[in-house]
Amino acid sequence: MSFNSLGLSDALLKAINKKGYDKPSPIQEKAIPPILEGKDVLASAQTGTGKTAGFTLPLLQILSEGTIKRQRPVRALILTPTRELAAQIFENVKEYSEFLDIRSAVIFGGVNQRPQVAQLRRGVDVLVATPGRLLDLCNQNVLSLSNVEIFVLDEADRMLDMGFVRDIERIIKLIPKKRQNLMFSATFSKDIKRLATGILTHPVSVEATPENTTVEVIKQKVFRVAKAKKTGLIIKMISEGNWQQVLVFTRTKHGANNLTKKMISAGITAAAIHGNKSQGARTKALAGFKDGSIRVMVATDIAARGLDIPLLPHVINFEIPNIPEDYVHRIGRTGRAGASGIAISLVSADETSFLTDIQKLIGMKIPVEIIEGFEPDPNASTEPVKQGGGRRAPRGGGNNNSGRKSTKSSNTSNSGRRSRDRRN
Template identity: 55%
Template sequence: MSFSDLGLSADVLRAVTEQGYETPTPIQAQAIPAVLRGKDLMAGAQTGTGKTAAFTLPLLDRLASTAQGGQRRVRALILAPTRELAAQVQDSVRVYGAHLQLRSLAVFGGVGIQPQITALRRGVDILVATPGRLQDHLDRGSVDLSKVEILVLDEADRMLDMGFLPAIERILRSVPARRQTLLFSATFAGPIRQLAGRFLSEPEVIEVARANATTESVSQSVYLVDHARKRELLSYLIGARNWRQVLVFTRTKRGADRLAASLEKDGLTAASIHGDKSQGARTRALKDFKRQSVRVLVATDVAARGLDIDRLPHVVNYELPDTPEDYVHRIGRTGRGGERGEAMSLVCADESGQFRAIQSLIKIPLPVSTVEGFEPAAPFDPNRAVGKPPIRRGAGSGKSAASSRRRPAPQASHPRGDRGRPQGAGKPGSRARQRRA
C-alpha cells in the first residue's frame, strides 16, 4: 500500500513525497481513511509509529477541500500536553500543508502571550495548543473556537496524567457539539475510555499495538549498581562505548540539573530539560542535542514527552519512573521509524519495586547484569518477588564494592583532540537522593 491509495489529495500527497515517504505506517493506513470519511476516532498506537501524520494529513485534506472565504476562523484545534509536542505538531502541519492555503499557529506557555494574541487576531485555520495556555486565551477572549470542525486530543493519556482534565472540559464547552473528534493515546486505560465516552460520537476504534507493549526495535538491558555510583557508571558507559547522543531520564527537575552539571565536570557536553526551564532554554537544549553539539540530554518525563529526535540511538533510565507506563514512553524515544535503538536502566536496590512493576506491565524478561568494577555492595535480585529465576550476573559479579577491583575509566580527551578516542571519563563520586519535584 502507498499513500496514494488512502484517498489523500494531490497537494497533500506532493508534500508527503517531498519528505521522502512512500509507504504509510499501520496507524496511518487505518486512521487516514477513517478521518477522511468524517468519523470520530479513538486511536491507540505505540510511540514512534507515525501517529502525528495519521491525523495531520487527513485533517489538512479535509480543511482544504472545504475552503472558506472571508475572515479566517479556527476550524481545526489540536491539543497537546507539552510545549515541545505542540511545536512539533505545528512543524508537521506546516510541512504537510506546504502546498495548501491554510494558516496555522501554535500557542503554549513559557513565552509571551501578546504575540500569540496578535497572530490570533490576524486569523488562523489550524490552532495547536497546550490546554493551559489555550485556557488563558479563552479567559482573555483572544480566541474564538465557535467554528471548530475538527478537534484532536493528542497523547490524551498524558494530558490526563498531567491534570489537564478541567482545562480540557472548559475547552470542549467552547467548541461546537457537532464536530469531528480524534483521540490519540498510548493506552486505553479506564480514564481514557471514560473521556472518549463523554466527548466522542460512535468512534471508530483503532489499536495497532498491544497496550503498553515495548517495541521490538529497541534492545533493553538493566545494570545493577549502588545508588551512589550511578553517575560514575553512566559517565563510564558513555565514554567507554563512545556514545555520541544519549537521552537520560531522571525523576526530578533538580536531579536533572545536578546530573547534567556532574557529567559536564566529567568532560561530557550535557544539558538538562524540564518544566522549570524557560521555553527558550528548552528549545536551545533540544536543538543542540539534535545537531550533536550536546552529547547528553538529561530530561524529566513531562519535558521529554513528545520529543521527536530522528535516529536517537540510546536512552538511559538513570532512575526508574514512578509508574511503569512511563518506562514504555521513555524507551519509545529510541527505535523509531524502523531504526534500531538501545534502552538501558541503571537500577539500585531501592528501585526493586518499580522494576517488578515494569516487568509485570511489559510481560517480557529484561536481561539483568552488572559492569565489572561497579557491582553493588549488597547483591540483590529485583525479580525474586515475582518468581523469576536468579539473575545471571556479568563478569566479576558477587564481589563487594570494597573487595572488587574498580575498572579504570577512560580519560577524557581534550575537546580538540583525537575524535576517535572515547570522551568523558567516569570519576568517583556520590549523589544525594533527590526529593520529589
C-alpha cells in the first residue's frame, strides 16, 4: 500500500515525499482511514511504529478541508505527557503542514510562558500541549478550548502512570462535547479501556502489533552481575565496544546523576536527563546526544518517554524496571522503524523477580550471560528492591517515581508530580 491510496491530499503527499517516506507503516494504514471518516479511534502501537504520523496526517487533512476562521481558534488539541514528546510532535506537525494553511504551536512547562502566550494570541489551529501548562494558561484566560474539533490523547498509558487522570478530566470539561477523539497508547490495559470509555464514542480499535509485545528486531540480553559491580561493567562494555550512542536507564534521578559523573570520570562523555533538570539542560543534552558530542545519555523512565532518536543502536537497563511494561517502552527506544538494535539489562540478585515478570509479559526467556570479574554475588538477597533503591513495599502499598498505579491512586498520590510538571 502507498500513501496515495489512503486518501491524503496532494499537499500532504508532497510533505510526506519530502521526508523520504514512500509507504505507510501498519499503524498508519489502519488508523488513517477511520480518522479521515471522522470516527473516534483507540489505537495501540509500540513506540517507533510511526503512530505520530498516524494521527497527525489525517488531522491536518480534516482541518485543511474545513473553514479557516480569521481569529484562528484552537481546532485540534494534541495532549501528551512530556515536554520532549510535545516538542517532537510539534516538529512533525510543522513538517507535514508545510504546504497547508495551518498554524501550529506547542506549550509546556519549564520555560517562560510569554512567548507561548504571544503565539497563541496570534492564532493557532493545532495546539500540542502538556497538561500542566495547558491548564495554567486556560486558568489565566489566555487560552480557550471551546472551538476544539479534534482531541488527541497521546501516550495515554504514560498519562496514567504520571497521575494525569484528573488533569485530563478537567481538560475534557473545557472542550466541546461534540468532537472527534483519538487515543493512542502502547497497551490496552484495563485502566486505558476505562479511560477510553469516558472519552471516546463508538471508537474503532486498531492495533499495530499484538498487545504488550516487544519489537522483534531488538536483540535482548541479560548480564547477571553483583550490584556493586554494575558501574564497572557498563563502563567496560561501552569503552571496549567503542559504542558511540547509548541510552542508559536508571530508576531514580539520583542514580542517573551518580552514574553520569562516573562515566565522565572514566573518560566517556555523558549527560543525565530527568525531571529535576531544567528544560534548557534537557534540550541541550538531547541535542548533544543526537549530534554525537555526547556518547551516553542516562535517563529515568519519565524523562525518556517520547524521545525521538533515529537508529539508536544500544539501550542499557542499568537497573531494570519493576513495572514490566516499562521494559517494553525502554527497549523500544532502539529498533525503531525496522532498524536493528541491542537492549542489554544488568540484573542483580534483588532484581530477579522483576526479570521474571518481564519475561512473562514478553513471552520469552532472555539469554543470560556472566562476564568474568563481574560475577553476581551468590550471597546477595533476592528480595526485590523498591523504586527508591531500598526494598520494595508489598504490592498495593508504597510509592515510586514511575510505577504503574490504579487510576484511583494515580489521582491522589501523584498530585505533587503534576504540580512539579507545571513548574519544570
